Every structure is written in C-alpha cells, then in structure tokens.
Amino acid sequence: MTAEIGNFCLVLAFMLSIAQAAVVATGLRRPGLERYSEGLSLAAAVAIIGAFAMLVTAFVRSDFSVVNVYQHSHTDKPLLYKITGAWGSHEGSMLLWCLILLVYGAMITLRGGGLSAGLKHKALGVQGLLGAAFTGFTLFSSNPLWRLAEDPNRVWMLEAAPLQGLSLNPALQDPGLAFHPPMLYLGYVGFSVVFSFAVAALIEGRLDRAWARWIRPWVLVAWSFLTAGITVGAFWAYYELGWGGWWAWDPVENASFMPWLAATALLHSAIVMEKRDALKAWTVFLGLLAFTFSMLGAFLVRSGLLTSVHAFAVDPQRGILLLAILLVTAGAGFALFAVRAPDLKPGGLFAPVSRETALVLNNLLLSAALCSVFLGTLYPILMQAVFNKTMSVGEPYYLAVFAPIMIVALLLIPISTLMAWRRADLKGVLQRLGLTFGFAALAAAVGLVLYRGASWWSQAQYLIGLLAGFWLIFGSFKFLWDRTEGKLKRATGLPLSTWGMLLAHIGLGVFVLGAVVETHAKQGATQVMAVGDTLKTGRYNLTFDDTFAATASNYDAQGGVFSVRDDNKRVCEARPQWRYYGASGSSQSEVWLCFTPLSDLYIVMAQPQTLPDGRAAWHVRFFYNPWVRLIFLGPLLMALGGLVSLADRRLRLGVPTKAKPRPSEDTSAGKVET
Amino acid sequence: MVRGLEPRMNADKREYFGLLRRPRAVGSAMLAALRSMCVYSRSFVVPICLLLATTPALADPAQDEARAEALFREVRCIQCQSESIADSTAPIAADMRRLIREDIAAGKDDVRIREELRARYTDYVLFRPRFAASNLLLWVLPPLIVLLGAGLLFWLGKKQKTSRTYELSPEETEKLREIMKADD
Numbered sequence: 001m002t003a004e005i006g007n008f009c010l011v012l013a014f015m016l017s018i019a020q021a022a023v024v025a026t027g028l029r030r031p032g033l034e035r036y037s038e039g040l041s042l043a044a045a046v047a048i049i050g051a052f053a054m055l056v057t058a059f060v061r062s063d064f065s066v067v068n069v070y071q072h073s074h075t076d077k078p079l080l081y082k083i084t085g086a087w088g089s090h091e092g093s094m095l096l097w098c099l100i101l102l103v104y105g106a107m108i109t110l111r112g113g114g115l116s117a118g119l120k121h122k123a124l125g126v127q128g129l130l131g132a133a134f135t136g137f138t139l140f141s142s143n144p145l146w147r148l149a150e151d152p153n154r155v156w157m158l159e160a161a162p163l164q165g166l167s168l169n170p171a172l173q174d175p176g177l178a179f180h181p182p183m184l185y186l187g188y189v190g191f192s193v194v195f196s197f198a199v200a201a202l203i204e205g206r207l208d209r210a211w212a213r214w215i216r217p218w219v220l221v222a223w224s225f226l227t228a229g230i231t232v233g234a235f236w237a238y239y240e241l242g243w244g245g246w247w248a249w250d251p252v253e254n255a256s257f258m259p260w261l262a263a264t265a266l267l268h269s270a271i272v273m274e275k276r277d278a279l280k281a282w283t284v285f286l287g288l289l290a291f292t293f294s295m296l297g298a299f300l301v302r303s304g305l306l307t308s309v310h311a312f313a314v315d316p317q318r319g320i321l322l323l324a325i326l327l328v329t330a331g332a333g334f335a336l337f338a339v340r341a342p343d344l345k346p347g348g349l350f351a352p353v354s355r356e357t358a359l360v361l362n363n364l365l366l367s368a369a370l371c372s373v374f375l376g377t378l379y380p381i382l383m384q385a386v387f388n389k390t391m392s393v394g395e396p397y398y399l400a401v402f403a404p405i406m407i408v409a410l411l412l413i414p415i416s417t418l419m420a421w422r423r424a425d426l427k428g429v430l431q432r433l434g435l436t437f438g439f440a441a442l443a444a445a446v447g448l449v450l451y452r453g454a455s456w457w458s459q460a461q462y463l464i465g466l467l468a469g470f471w472l473i474f475g476s477f478k479f480l481w482d483r484t485e486g487k488l489k490r491a492t493g494l495p496l497s498t499w500g501m502l503l504a505h506i507g508l509g510v511f512v513l514g515a516v517v518e519t520h521a522k523q524g525a526t527q528v529m530a531v532g533d534t535l536k537t538g539r540y541n542l543t544f545d546d547t548f549a550a551t552a553s554n555y556d557a558q559g560g561v562f563s564v565r566d567d568n569k570r571v572c573e574a575r576p577q578w579r580y581y582g583a584s585g586s587s588q589s590e591v592w593l594c595f596t597p598l599s600d601l602y603i604v605m606a607q608p609q610t611l612p613d614g615r616a617a618w619h620v621r622f623f624y625n626p627w628v629r630l631i632f633l634g635p636l637l638m639a640l641g642g643l644v645s646l647a648d649r650r651l652r653l654g655v656p657t658k659a660k661p662r663p664s665e666d667t668s669a670g671k672v673e674t
Numbered sequence: 675m676v677r678g679l680e681p682r683m684n685a686d687k688r689e690y691f692g693l694l695r696r697p698r699a700v701g702s703a704m705l706a707a708l709r710s711m712c713v714y715s716r717s718f719v720v721p722i723c724l725l726l727a728t729t730p731a732l733a734d735p736a737q738d739e740a741r742a743e744a745l746f747r748e749v750r751c752i753q754c755q756s757e758s759i760a761d762s763t764a765p766i767a768a769d770m771r772r773l774i775r776e777d778i779a780a781g782k783d784d785v786r787i788r789e790e791l792r793a794r795y796t797d798y799v800l801f802r803p804r805f806a807a808s809n810l811l812l813w814v815l816p817p818l819i820v821l822l823g824a825g826l827l828f829w830l831g832k833k834q835k836t837s838r839t840y841e842l843s844p845e846e847t848e849k850l851r852e853i854m855k856a857d858d
Contacts, residue, residue: 243761250756352831364823372816379803379812393812394758394801396748401816408820455740526763606763619763 003066006054006145009047010095013102014139016044017131020105024125028203035117037124038109044131045106052086052099055144059086065161067151068092068144074167074583076553084177085168090302090318091144093181097298098135100182100189105131108193115214122200123193130192133325141318167583173554176236184229184256188298190222191259191291194266198287199333202340207280212273215287217646219270222290223263224642230256231635238632242589242604244524244623246631249398251306254377255297258370262290265366272356275421279360281341286363288337292330299326305381351423358416358424365409372401399461410468410512413505414475418482436478440470450626451521458520465516472509476502500645507637514630523624528609530617540601541565542622548575555579557590560605560618564594574603578618600625738778745774745784748802752795 020040027034055068059082064070072089073082087096105127112120138144148161194215201207233256238246247253266286273283300306303319350356376393383389414436418429444466453459480502484490523538535542546561557577564571572594580587594601602623611617746760751767759767759774777787791799803809842850 243757245761248756248761352827357827357831360827361824364827365820368816368819368823371819375812375815379809383808387808389808390796390798391803391809392750392756392798392801393803394748394750394756396802397812400802401813405816405820455737455744458740458744621763 002054002057002061002063003145003147006051006058007143009050009054010098010135010139010143010145013044013047013051013098014132014135016040016047017102017128017135020044020128021125021132022128024121024128027121027125034121034125037121037128041102041105041109041124041127044128045102048095048099048102048135051145052095055092055095056083056086058145059083062165063161064163064165065147066144067146067148070148070162070165072168073165074554075164076583077168077173078553080175080178081168081173081554085172086144087181088168088172088177089144091138091142093185094134094138094142094302095144096181097185097189098131098138100185101127101134101192102131104189104193108196118204119197119200119211119214122203123196126196126199127192130196130329133329137318137321137325141321165583167554167581170555170579170581170584170586170588171240173581174236174240176232176240180229180233180236182229183225183232187222187224187226187229188256188259188294190218190225191263191287191294193218194222194287195291195329195333198284199336202284202336205340205343207284207344209274209277212270212283216267216270216274219263219267219287219290220642220646223260223267224639224646226256226260226263227635227642228639230260231632231639235632238628239591239593242591242606242621244522244602244604244621244625246518246628249376249393249395251377251381252297252301254373255293255300258373258377259290259293259297261366261370261373262286262293265363265370266290268359268366269363272359276350276356278350278356279363280344281337282363284341284344285337288330288333292326292333295322295326295330299323300377353419353426354424355416355419355421358412358419361412362409362416365405365412369402369405369409372398372405376402407464407468410472410508413472413508414478417475417479417501417505432482433475433478436474437471440467440474443470443474447517450517453520462516462520465512465520469509469511469513469516472512473506476505476509496648497645500641500643500648503641503644504638505641507634507639507641509634510630510637511634514627514632514634517627518625518631521626524621526619526621528611528617529605529620530611530615535620535622537622538624539566540571540622540624541568542574542603542620544620547616550577554583555581555588558608560620562592562603562620564601564603572601574601576603576605578605578608598627598629600628738775741784742771742775742778745778745787746771748788748800749774749791750799750801752799758801 017040020037023033023036023040026032027037058066058069059073060079062069062073062075062082064073068089068091069085072092073085077085085092087093105124108120108124108127112123197211197215197218201211230253233253234246237248238244263286266283266289269279269283269286272279299319299322302322304316305319376397379393380391383391414433415426415429418432419426444463447466447470448459448463451459451462453462480491483494483498525535525537527533527535529535529544531544531546533544541564543563543565544560545563548559548561550557550559557579559575559577562574562576564574574592574594576592577590578587579590589604589606592603594603600623602621602625604621605618606621607619609617609619743760747758749759749770751757751759751762751764751770753766754762754764757764757767759770774787777790782790788800792804797804803812805813
C-alpha cells in the first residue's frame with residue numbers, strides 16, 4: 001500500500017498546488033478567496049511530506065515491486081544507504097526537490113507574519129504555480145512511486161516483483177549522499193521563494209526597502225545551504241572519486257556555482273536596496289536570476305545533455321519537459337520584469353566614493369564572473385548543437401578569465417567594508433588599511449617559501465592569490481578592531497549581521513588561501529605497486545607493507561597497508577581499499593586520508609593487476625595536498641556567517657508579531673521589530 | 675626583420691638571447707610573456723612569434739617538466755569524463771603524457787604541440803579553447819562587461835559631479851531671485 005498512499009499524496013500535493021495558484025488568480029479579479037492560499041500551502045506541504053515518507057518507507061522495506069526501489073536498492077545495503085537511496089536517482093531526487101519546494105511554500109505562510117496580505121498571497125500564488133509545475137513533472141513523467149506494472153516505459157518485463165534489487169551506484173553508497181543533495185536542494189529551491197516574491201512585487205508594482213528587507217532572510221537561508229551543499233559535494237568528490245582534486249569545473253559543478261554567484265550578488269545588492277532604496281530593478285532581476293539558474297542546473301543535470309559524474313541517465317523527453325518549465329517560468333518572470341521595471345522609481349543617487357558604489361562594483365564583478373562560468377558551461381553545448389563542432393572548456397579557461405575578475409573583487413572587499421554609506425573618504429580608508437596591507441603582503445611573501453614555482457608566472461599567480469587571501473582575513477580583523485577599538489564589551493554589542501559578514505569574509509579568505517596553496521604546491525605520483533615497493537611524493541615516502549581483506553554487507557574489499565615516512569620518520573599508516581560491490585557488479589576505490597590539521601596525504605589504490613612475475617599489484621596514487629583543509633573549512637565558515645546573520649533580530653521578520661494584524665496599513669509591510 | 679640582426683642570429687641564436695639570459699629569471703620571464711602573447715594573439719604580432727618559434731627553448735630538465743605539467747592540465751583525456759590527462763589514470767592519458775614529453779624533448783614549443791594535438795583530436799582535446807573568431811564571445815564578453823560597467827559607473831559619477839557644480843546663467847539667477855522674493 002505504501003506506493004499507492006504515496007501516489008495519492010503526490011496527486012493531492014499537485015492538486016493543492018494548482019488550487020493554491022488558482023485562488024490567488026481569482027483574487028486578482030475579485031478579492032476574497034486568495035487568503036485560502038495560506039491554508040492550501042500548508043496542506044500541500046503535508047501531502048508532499050506524506051508522499052516522500054512513503055517513498056522512504058518503500059526503500060527501507062526494500063519493496064521491489066516499486067520500480068525505483070528495484071532499480072536503486074538492495075537488501076544487503078546498510079539502512080543509511082537504503083534511506084539515502086530514496087534520493088539517489090533522478091525520480092527520487094525530483095521528489096526531494098518538490099518536498100523542499102512545497103515546504104518552503106508553507107514557510108512563507110508560517111513565517112510571513114509581518115508581510116502585507118497582498119504581497120504574501122501573490123507570492124504564495126507564484127509558489128503554487130512552481131509547485132504545480134514540479135509536482136506535475138514528477139507525478140506524470142518521473143514518478144518514483146510507480147509499481148513495476150504501472151511504469152509507462154515498461155522496460156522491466158517482469159511478471160512478479162523481483163526478490164532482489166539492482167542496488168545503488170557504489171559511488172553513492174557513502175554518507176555524503178545523506179548531506180550533499182538535501183543541503184544543495186535547500187539552497188537551489190530556497191531561491192524559489194525569492195523568485196516568487198520578485199514576481200509578486202512586480203505584479204503589485206511596488207518595490208521598497210521593506211521588500212529588500214523581507215527577502216534578505218530567504219536569500220541568506222538559501223545561500224548558506226547552497227554554500228554548505230557545494231562544499232560538502234566538493235569534499236565528497238575529493239575523498240570518494242579518488243582523483244585527488246576537489247573541483248573540476250565540470251558543467252554540473254558549474255550548474256551549482258552559477259546560482260551561488262547570482263545569489264551572492266543578490267545578497268549584496270539587497271543590502272544597498274535596504275539601506276539606500278536604490279538598485280531596485282537590479283535586485284529584482286537578480287532575484288529572478290538566482291532561481292532561473294537553479295532550474296537551469298536541474299535541466300542540465302537531468303536532460304542527458306551532459307556526461308558527468310552527476311548526470312542522471314535520463315531520456316530526452318524529460319529534459320524537454322524540464323526545459324519547458326524553465327522557459328515558461330523564467331520567461332514569464334523576466335517578461336513581467338521587462339514590462340514593469342521601467343515604472344520602478346529610481347532610488348536615491350549616490351556618491352562615486354561610497355559603500356554603495358563599492359557594492360555596485362562587487363555586483364558588476366560578480367556578474368562578469370557569472371557570465372564567464374555561464375559561457376564556459378554552455379559554449380560547448382551550443383557549439384555542438386548549432387555547428388556540430390566539439391570543443392572543451394576547462395580549468396585553464398577559468399583560470400584565465402574567471403580568476404582575474406574574482407581576484408579584483410576580493411581585493412576590493414576590505415576597502416569597501418571600511419567605507420561609509422553615502423559618502424566615504426577613500427584616502428582615509430586607504431590610509432587606515434595601509435598597515436593591514438603591509439602585513440598581508442609580508443605574509444604572502446613568507447608563504448612564497450612554501451612553494452618554489454615552476455615558472456615566474458605560476459609564482460606570480462601564487463603570490464597574488466596568497467595576498468588576496470591574507471588581505472581579506474586581515475582586513476576583516478582590521479574592521480573588527482576599528483569597530484570595537486579593541487574592547488571586548490563593544491565586540492559583544494556588535495549586531496549579529498556584522499559578525500555574520502565578518503565570518504563570511506574571513507571564510508572566503510580562508511578558502512582562497514587553501515585553494516591557492518593546494519593548486520600550486522600540490523604534489524603527486526602514480527605507480528603500479530606490489531608489496532615491498534615504494535613511491536615518493538615530495539618529501540614523503542610511501543611503502544607498500546602488506547595487504548588485507550575486509551567485508552561488509554554491501555561490498556568485499558581488498559586493502560593495502562602502507563606506511564608513510566617523512567625522512568625515515570614514520571608519519572602515518574594508510575589503509576586504502578579497492579571495494580567490489582557484488583550487487584551491482586562494480587568496483588570503487590576507497591581513499592585513505594592521513595589527516596593533519598592543514599594538509600592531507602592522500603592514498604588511493606585501484607585497478608588490481610598481476611605483474612609478470614605473478615605478484616598482485618595495484619595502481620597506486622599518492623598525493624600531498626597542502627592546506628587542503630582550508631578549502632572545505634572556509635566555505636563552511638561562510639555558511640555559518642550566513643546563518644549568524646540570519647539570527648540577527650533586526651532581520652527576523654519571520655517572527656510572528658504578537659500585535660494584532662493591521663489589514664488597513666499596507667505600508668507596515670516589512671516593518672521590523674527591534 | 676631588421677637587416678642588421680640577421681647574421682648574428684644565424685650565427686648563434688643563443689647569443690642573441692644571451693643578453694636576456696643574464697639574469698636568467700628575467701630572460702625566461704620575458705620569453706614566457708612573449709610566448710603567451712603569441713599563444714593568445716598570434717595574428718598581429720606575427721613577426722615576433724615567428725622569431726620566437728625559431729629560437730631553441732632554453733633547455734633545462736626542470737623547466738621542461740614544468741612545461742609538460744602545465745600542458746597536461748590543458749589537455750583533455752579524450753576517453754574520460756571531463757578529466758585532464760594530468761588527473762586521469764587511463765592508459766590513453768599516459769600515452770598522451772608520454773607523447774607530449776617527447777615533443778618537448780624534441781624542442782617543439784607549446785603552441786606547436788597544441789596545434790598538433792588539435793589537428794589529431796579536434797578542439798575537443800584542448801581545455802583552453804582557442805582564441806578564435808568562433809570563441810570570441812567566450813573570451814571577450816566577461817572582461818568587456820567589467821570594462822563597460824566600470825566605464826558606465828565612472829561616467830555616471832562624473833555626470834553627477836558636473837551637475838553638482840552647474841552654474842546658473844545670469845538670467846536664471848535673476849529668475850531665482852524673483853522667485854525667492856515672491857516667496858518672502
């Protein structure tokens with residue numbers, strides 16, 4: 001019954017979403033019904049939670065009469081991977097997407113206490129439309145709850161429910177699957193709320209500082225989750241895929257990075273709108289853009305256009321449907337924007353040297369960076385489609401185009417945070433930062449000792465990167481020092497949003513340091529090794545001491561015992577594995593990391609083979625990844641900064657006011673309790 | 675080409691660059707800068723590039739290996755999933771790495787190695803797209819956005835400044851005085 005109940009719930013969620021949009025639509029003509037959208041959004045969320053719970057139940061019970069469970073589960077999998085397997089496929093992850101989308105919709109109702117009724121209901125209407133589109137897509141074309149007999153594709157010519165499933169891709173049988181997709185989707189889909197509010201405000205024809213203030217918590221939530229989700233994904237790729245890297249500029253990685261860049265720009269332009277009542281059209285545009293890029297990402301991953309570790313093998317028909325959803329929703333949003341934007345009253349002018357100008361520059365640079373990632377991702381696809389020519393865009397392109405733009409943006413951050421609103425004294429700011437810059441330059445110069453570059457050019461890149469990282473971190477501390485004058489009492493009095501900003505900027509600096517050092521000073525070696533062989537990377541020696549065997553419910557593993565020595569001093573013992581997953585008949589290497597606080601020694605064994613003399617050997621890769629920890633620590637600090645900022649009372653609009661609602665006072669929309 | 679230089683170059687090409695080689699770092703830096711300029715915009719600095727192509731690389735095993743490593747990161751393993759041959763463990767990647775090392779040892783420069791790879795495997799093999807007309811948008815649009823945006827900001831700032839210091843003409847001053855008088 002689980003699948004049937006789940007299907008019923010999914011149909012219910014679909015109908016309720018349509019109703020939610022419909023009542024708001026009737027309300028545009030004759031006000032009255034639209035207030036029911038609030039209750040409908042709650043009901044739709046409950047329904048989709050029911051559908052999702054039923055899918056998880058089917059996975060936990062290994063109900064192989066359900067196609068999706070049959071294709072992606074196995075009785076021998078540990079419970080954790082049975083549960084996470086529920087979103088390990090295209091269909092299941094689509095249902096997760098819908099779950100998060102409708103729950104966000106309910107959150108608009110629950111947390112929208114301070115909003116004007118008109119704006120809130122219109123936003124709920126748009127959210128209902130999005131909900132209907134995505135639940136409809138899931139229900140009719142990508143339903144994870146279909147029984148074998150109901151599957152329209154009927155590829156599984158099975159008379160009865162099979163006794164065993166086909167199991168999950170071994171790369172996905174990892175705790176990473178428990179965190180990466182849910183966090184990423186909490187980010188992606190969180191921008192749907194911003195999208196809905198942008199469209200609602202455009203319909204209402206009123207955009208003010210209150211609107212900027214109202215969307216800011218939503219942007220912060222989604223941005224923080226997206227940051228954390230991308231980071232967890234990067235770390236997962238780092239330790240699971242065994243290639244020793246963490247970011248490949250793979251189109252699907254870019255697909256998650258584009259909404260992040262748009263949202264980062266939005267986060268900063270919303271501040272300008274909130275403080276200075278300027279950049280209205282631009283902020284709304286970014287609000288529409290962030291979710292458009294989220295949908296574009298979903299389309300790219302699921303269309304079958306790309307070959308990537310992430311891409312689901314999906315038939316093109318579903319890709320076309322997703323493209324249709326993307327074009328219709330984004331197209332409608334931007335068309336509305338084009339019609340309404342000229343009516344938006346331009347906000348206050350601002351002085352050439354001021355915080356707001358600095359933030360505009362930030363937005364300009366982020367947009368250009370976004371443009372380079374967008375072009376780099378779509379250019380090969382378009383060239384293939386239009387001219388039938390194959391081409392590649394990879395790391396060297398991004399290092400040549402994206403990196404310089406971002407470096408300029410990074411170098412501007414400490415200066416702009418010290419600038420005052422309205423009119424700043426650039427000379428004064430630069431004077432105040434002189435010593436900080438000196439320290440950053442000194443630290444970067446000292447850091448040069450770590451790395452003897454291959455060429456002057458890579459050395460220069462390394463130096464500039466280090467400088468940017470240290471400059472960001474020291475600049476943030478300088479800001480803190482100036483604001484508190486070194487007194488602890490004043491530090492506790494700083495608003496949480498300021499602390500959030502500091503944490504995020506420091507986190508970015510930490511990330512930059514890690515990325516620069518890891519990219520430039522990384523060392524690695526590869527060799528076919530049998531017991532007794534040694535391999536040298538940098539100053540580390542790896543010796544293959546012994547082999548061992550290990551078994552778990554879902555795999556059998558051969559492992560190697562390696563000792564790592566640094567000038568004959570033993571550093572650690574490594575036990576990487578080569579695992580065979582019998583259920584799916586595929587193998588996967590399990591990386592071993594020798595943790596130190598900052599750097600990793602990274603050992604993988606793969607491709608077992610027999611040497612001519614009969615000894616068993618493996619393809620062993622041994623990397624020294626200096627400062628790699630910072631790469632994952634930095635963005636987590638950034639996400640934490642976002643959440644700290646969110647906790648700021650001044651931003652907590654969602655907290656329902658105890659005061660009676662004042663329906664007549666629309667102008668109170670978004671008033672903030674302090 | 676300047677006439678006077680020809681005989682000396684033909685006699686000993688290395689001597690011509692001997693000037694640059696002392697101090698060595700400066701020499702290789704300038705050479706590398708010229709080389710990368712040639713890579714990006716071969717068309718309008720053709721003479722220099724031709725000149726460069728004829729000079730033997732400053733042979734140095736460490737330098738050669740560094741060049742090889744840098745090239746590996748730019749070359750796609752054609753049978754793998756978006757991996758460079760630096761990252762890939764596939765046999766074909768190992769073969770391609772060996773070929774590039776041999777090319778470098780044979781004295782070919784990066785531009786020529788890239789061209790030969792492209793001739794054999796099409797544009798697909800290069801992770802750094804060529805700076806060609808069909809890729810113009812890819813290379814030019816992002817920096818163009820920065821330049822145009824910055825220019826626009828500068829222009830707006832300037833306009834604002836000039837409008838602030840806008841002086842009234844005598845007639846306008848007279849009119850203003852009248853209005854102010856009327857206000858009293």
